[in-house]
Amino acid sequence: xxxxxxxxxxxxxxxxxxxxxxxxxxxxxxxxxxxxxxxxxxxxxxxxxxxxxxxxxxxxxxxxxxxxxxxxxxxxxxxxxxxxxxxxxxxxxxxxxxxxxxxxxxxxxxxxxxxxxxxxxxxxxxxxxxxxxxxxxxxxxxxxxxxxxxxxxxxxxxxxxxxxxxxxxxxxxxxxxxxxxxxxxxxxxxxxxxxxxxxxxxxxxxxxxxxxxxxxxxxxxxxxxxxxxxxxxxxxxxxxxxxxxxxxxxxxxxxxxxxxxxxxxxxxxxxxxxxxxxxxxxxxxxxxxxxxxxxxxxxxxxxxxxxxxxxxxxxxxxxxxxxxxxxxxxxxxxxxxxxxxxxxxxxxxxxxxxxxxxxxxxxxxxxxxxxxxxxxxxxxxxxxx
Ligand SMILES: [Fe+2]
Numbered sequence: 207x208x209x210x211x212x213x214x215x216x217x218x219x220x221x222x223x224x225x226x227x228x229x230x231x232x233x234x235x236x237x238x239x240x241x242x243x244x245x246x247x248x249x250x251x252x253x254x255x256x257x258x259x260x261x262x263x264x265x266x267x268x269x270x271x272x273x274x275x276x277x278x279x280x281x282x283x284x285x286x287x288x289x290x291x292x293x294x295x296x297x298x299x300x301x302x303x304x305x306x307x308x309x310x311x312x313x314x315x316x317x318x319x320x321x322x323x324x325x326x327x328x329x330x331x332x333x334x335x336x337x338x339x340x341x342x343x344x345x346x347x348x349x350x351x352x353x354x355x356x357x358x359x360x361x362x363x364x365x366x367x368x369x370x371x372x373x374x375x376x377x378x379x380x381x382x383x384x385x386x387x388x389x390x391x392x393x394x395x396x397x398x399x400x401x402x403x404x405x406x407x408x409x410x411x412x413x414x415x416x417x418x419x420x421x422x423x424x425x426x427x428x429x430x431x432x433x434x435x436x437x438x439x440x441x442x443x444x445x446x447x448x449x450x451x452x453x454x455x456x457x458x459x460x461x462x463x464x465x466x467x468x469x470x471x472x473x474x475x476x477x478x479x480x481x482x483x484x485x486x487x488x489x490x491x492x493x494x495x496x497x498x499x500x501x502x503x504x505x506x507x508x509x510x511x512x513x514x515x516x517x518x519x520x521x522x523x524x525x526x527x528x529x530x531x532x533x534x535x536x537x538x539x540x541x542x543x544x545x546x547x548x549x550x551x552x553x554x555x556x557x558x559x560x561x562x563x564x565x566x567x568x569x570x571x572x573x574x575x576x577x578x579x580x581x582x583x584x585x586x587x588x589x590x591x
Contacts, residue, residue: 208413213377222380227262239293241308267291302346309354313371330369339374342383344447345395347455349377364471381448389435393538394482396431399451405464406457416461426450428511468569472560486540490531500574542591
């Protein structure tokens with residue numbers, strides 16, 4: 207038995223942004239509250255969004271103060287603005303952080319309560335205001351997921367919050383919004399989406415629907431990620447990455463992520479490493495650790511990514527997967543925590559707390575090989591570099 211949840215409307219393709227007002231009209235939405243960040247204001251992209259809305263007679267309120275890894279304080283500030291705005295929906299416009307902020311305030315808008323109340327394993331299913339997600343990076347897949355992440359600055363914990371209240375009603379998936387984005391951002395967000403696809407496929411909660419989406423994502427992302435980084439204006443590569451990231455988001459929203467994400471969030475929380483980058487630091491070692499427990503599944507990943515032949519045995523295919531993940535990190539200049547500038551002493555001191563937070567998030571329990579606390583600590587030691 208599997209339960210599948212998806213956005214009510216997904217508009218996908220180059221130029222899909224222009225169809226946002228029509229999709230809003232299909233849902234009876236008229237007064238949007240836009241959540242975005244300063245960079246997207248500066249780059250003129252927010253003006254582009256507002257112009258699309260205004261051309262359809264829609265006036266938007268804009269909150270542009272979101273920060274990377276949104277904190278409780280920023281979410282509360284955005285919520286306060288939303289309450290005064292009289293808006294009937296929330297548009298998350300940007301990368302994962304604006305979309306996650308939009309989801310959190312939409313869920314709280316009609317029923318204000320402390321944000322940590324929504325932390326996993328709590329489930330927030332009853333909808334608040336409808337969420338509209340318009341991603342400008344090919345990465346988080348947040349436009350298709352029933353998750354949001356808010357950082358509790360008091361405990362330095364990235365709180366995973368789950369439930370249908372966070373699943374966007376409308377997703378606009380327009381790869382043209384990602385054109386020209388810098389290589390580092392493209393690499394980090396691209397590896398995040400590849401990690402979503404692999405983790406959804408090997409997850410203990412995988413099902414036939416999530417498998418199809420995960421395999422599709424791997425087929426799209428793996429052959430295009432290097433091109434999208436090296437040639438930021440390559441439309442075909444950008445489109446493949448955007449659709450791949452979206453399919454990966456659908457996959458993990460319906461199958462969950464696993465050990466890589468569980469271990470990645472604390473690295474982001476304590477050391478402010480971008481989310482995709484901390485995934486990339488972990489992916490090769492965690493895959494090597496997990497593969498013996500799901501050899502056939504990881505071999506399928508290698509074949510979908512195009513790094514192993516269809517007729518190659520599982521053991522050989524998994525070896526090629528591990529080679530490819532190492533090569534990808536090298537080609538995309540992914541640092542180790544040490545070469546990223548993290549002090550060994552601080553890392554070692556925080557490893558037990560990071561391992562505790564990883565397990566508490568619940569994600570590692572979906573891993574094909576469930577790691578004991580000391581094994582997670584050992585993996586943190588192994589990847590430090
Ligand atoms: Fe992720």
